[in-house]
Amino acid sequence: MRIWVPRDSAAKALGADDVAKAVATEAASRGLDVEVKRNGTRGMIWLEPLVEVEQDGTRMGFGPVSPADVPAILDGTSDKALGAVDDLDWMRRQDRLTFARVGVIDPLDLSDYEAHGGLAGLRRAIAMSGEEIVTEVTESGLRGRGGAGFPTGIKWTTVLNAQADRKYIVCNADEGDSGTFADRMIMEGDPFCLIEGMAIAGLGVGATKGYVYLRSEYPDAIAVMEEAVRVGRAAGLLGGDVLGSGKAFDMEIRVGAGAYVCGEETSLLNSMEGKRGVVRAKPPLPALEGFMGKPTVVNNVLSLATVPVILEKGAAHYAGFGLGRSKGTMPIQIAGNVKRGGLFETGFGMPLGELVNDVAGGTASGRPVKAVQVGGPLGAYLHPDQFDTPFGYEEFDQAGGLIGHAGVVVFDDSADMLKMARFAMEFCAVESCGKCTPCRIGAVRGVETIDRIAEGDAEAIPLLTDLCKTMKDGSLCALGGFTPFPVMSAVERFPDDFARHREAAE
Amino acid sequence: MSAPMPAPTEEEVRAIVSGQLHLEGPLLPILHDLQHTFGHVPRMALQVIADALNITRAEVHGVMSFYHDFREVPAGHHVVKICRAEACQAMGAEALAARTLEKLGTAWHGTTVNGAVTVEPVYCLGLCACAPAAMVDDRVVGRVDDAKMDRLLREAGA
Numbered sequence: 140m141r142i143w144v145p146r147d148s149a150a151k152a153l154g155a156d157d158v159a160k161a162v163a164t165e166a167a168s169r170g171l172d173v174e175v176k177r178n179g180t181r182g183m184i185w186l187e188p189l190v191e192v193e194q195d196g197t198r199m200g201f202g203p204v205s206p207a208d209v210p211a212i213l214d215g216t217s218d219k220a221l222g223a224v225d226d227l228d229w230m231r232r233q234d235r236l237t238f239a240r241v242g243v244i245d246p247l248d249l250s251d252y253e254a255h256g257g258l259a260g261l262r263r264a265i266a267m268s269g270e271e272i273v274t275e276v277t278e279s280g281l282r283g284r285g286g287a288g289f290p291t292g293i294k295w296t297t298v299l300n301a302q303a304d305r306k307y308i309v310c311n312a313d314e315g316d317s318g319t320f321a322d323r324m325i326m327e328g329d330p331f332c333l334i335e336g337m338a339i340a341g342l343g344v345g346a347t348k349g350y351v352y353l354r355s356e357y358p359d360a361i362a363v364m365e366e367a368v369r370v371g372r373a374a375g376l377l378g379g380d381v382l383g384s385g386k387a388f389d390m391e392i393r394v395g396a397g398a399y400v401c402g403e404e405t406s407l408l409n410s411m412e413g414k415r416g417v418v419r420a421k422p423p424l425p426a427l428e429g430f431m432g433k434p435t436v437v438n439n440v441l442s443l444a445t446v447p448v449i450l451e452k453g454a455a456h457y458a459g460f461g462l463g464r465s466k467g468t469m470p471i472q473i474a475g476n477v478k479r480g481g482l483f484e485t486g487f488g489m490p491l492g493e494l495v496n497d498v499a500g501g502t503a504s505g506r507p508v509k510a511v512q513v514g515g516p517l518g519a520y521l522h523p524d525q526f527d528t529p530f531g532y533e534e535f536d537q538a539g540g541l542i543g544h545a546g547v548v549v550f551d552d553s554a555d556m557l558k559m560a561r562f563a564m565e566f567c568a569v570e571s572c573g574k575c576t577p578c579r580i581g582a583v584r585g586v587e588t589i590d591r592i593a594e595g596d597a598e599a600i601p602l603l604t605d606l607c608k609t610m611k612d613g614s615l616c617a618l619g620g621f622t623p624f625p626v627m628s629a630v631e632r633f634p635d636d637f638a639r640h641r642e643a644a645e
Numbered sequence: 646m647s648a649p650m651p652a653p654t655e656e657e658v659r660a661i662v663s664g665q666l667h668l669e670g671p672l673l674p675i676l677h678d679l680q681h682t683f684g685h686v687p688r689m690a691l692q693v694i695a696d697a698l699n700i701t702r703a704e705v706h707g708v709m710s711f712y713h714d715f716r717e718v719p720a721g722h723h724v725v726k727i728c729r730a731e732a733c734q735a736m737g738a739e740a741l742a743a744r745t746l747e748k749l750g751t752a753w754h755g756t757t758v759n760g761a762v763t764v765e766p767v768y769c770l771g772l773c774a775c776a777p778a779a780m781v782d783d784r785v786v787g788r789v790d791d792a793k794m795d796r797l798l799r800e801a802g803a
């Protein structure tokens with residue numbers, strides 16, 4: 140019998156390591172022949188630790204499991220039984236392309252990876268020219284999953300056509316946005332998928348070296364990725380002769396140092412070069428002068444980890460999902476005050492309200508939803524009035540928001556939106572790289588101005604509006620430029636929270 | 646990290662620095678390695694790094710001080726990081742943090758009087774679907790309530 144217990148850090152944070160130990164101990168004491176396997180998470184975080192008992196090829200789920208539940212699970216009498224995991228509503232409603240293997244396989248078992256469709260995309264890419272690979276990605280309609288939504292194929296074309304003695308693939312794994320954990324989940328649950336995507340990118344644009352810039356707040360992901368690179372190198376997936384193609388591609392994991400702004404691509408490149416992580420003015424584009432001044436593809440984890448399935452199943456298959464110009468699927472991360480939080484990958488187009496009320500089941504506290512922040516700390520707060528907005532780049536833009544890295548954070552009616560607006564400014568002040576004035580000074584003035592509003596000074600509201608306009612128009616990057624999104628959306632959509640303080644002060 | 650970190654010698658620092666010089670952009674890996682070994686980046690290491698990379702000591706200081714991770718002095722025996730980001734706030738992280746700081750009798754970045762625990766804010770651990778989240782050294786903890794936090798602090802010797 141095979142029993143799966145996740146090693147994903149969300150599962151570990153809820154006690155999965157103790158459960159795995161309990162399973163091994165209990166099985167041994169009963170003299171059972173049980174193989175305990177550690178997988179990634181299926182993404183149903185409210186059920187973690189989710190234990191799966193594999194019998195006759197079907198994986199039966201139990202969750203959330205504590206060590207005390209283990210004897211009953213082995214007896215077959217557990218009240219935590221969920222049925223076959225693949226048949227659970229949460230799983231059946233998804234279209235898992237990027238996350239097809241996450242939670243299913245042993246993350247560090249390359250043969251398991253291959254048995255589930257891994258390396259098929261890379262094998263196909265090896266038989267293609269660089270131009271053909273880049274065309275395939277362009278035709279899939281894949282857009283940068285880090286937040287900006289820039290077409291990945293166009294970026295690759297620029298790097299492909301650049302003339303240089305060296306080119307680089309840099310994976311942005313500095314996933315600092317609150318409410319997002321898809322990068323972490325894929326790196327911990329299916330690291331070879333990211334490695335394969337980077338290798339395909341390397342073959343496509345003619346780069347032989349890749350880097351993953353991974354934030355230090357993710358020690359588990361760092362350990363898994365480093366081990367996966369070692370395994371990949373030993374198996375000939377990385378190195379001087381990728382899968383016997385005669386082409387070289389190797390990669391390294393670089394660890395960040397706790398600076399949120401390093402998720403901005405030019406700041407990330409400076410950091411990798413050993414400099415302060417300040418933002419560079421563009422142009423030159425990193426695609427032409429990136430790492431070490433050489434042409435560089437900088438892509439988010441999800442963008443690169445989606446490339447293998449595009450090459451495996453073809454551009455048309457991927458582009459067949461989605462809505463309008465938002466093609467393909469999006470791994471949406473549902474978090475904060477929700478009954479069912481986790482990762483839900485689906486084609487673009489699902490209305491926000493369906494995600495919040497139906498998929499996530501409303502708030503964990505049982506109180507009404509007050510606000511939903513989509514796209515991390517630089518994303519707008521949306522009001523339940525806007526719940527019919529379909530999940531897509533253009534659709535969210537029209538609603539005055541952004542989808543960013545597709546983190547959805549739900550707040551119940553106990554949230555104070557003035558406090559959340561203040562926090563957005565405070566966060567910007569802490570994390571500003573200091574290069575441009577609107578961000579460096581503006582964020583500090585923003586905190587002070589919101590404090591004036593809290594003390595009942597209504598005249599400070601137009602001042603805050605003006606400040607936000609200056610930050611939006613004048614900042615070099617999205618940190619200063621987008622902090623006005625959460626701030627102004629809170630002011631405009633939740634005016635009572637900004638007026639109530641005035642009355643309280645009077 | 647229960648034993649006190651050894652006092653670094655210049656020779657040890659030099660060995661760590663030279664071990665990373667083959668990398669493209671070695672400065673962050675060097676600083677990480679020094680901090681991992683000594684629990685902080687010793688002041689005297691700055692000149693050693695500057696000489697090895699042919700940059701000024703001021704530049705090394707500029708890089709080191711830019712990043713939240715690097716310490717000029719060692720932390721307590723254990724570092725407790727509490728997430729302050731939005732998803733955790735939606736589940737009561739702010740109140741949890743306030744109570745924890747009060748219990749420890751310190752402010753953010755402070756260390757308890759007995760040297761056992763340093764408490765730091767962190768902006769997202771990627772545990773947003775099991776908020777509020779915390780991390781003790783490299784061990785992650787989700788759905789932290791007062792009882793769980795008390796247990797973590799007790800285990801850490803606070």
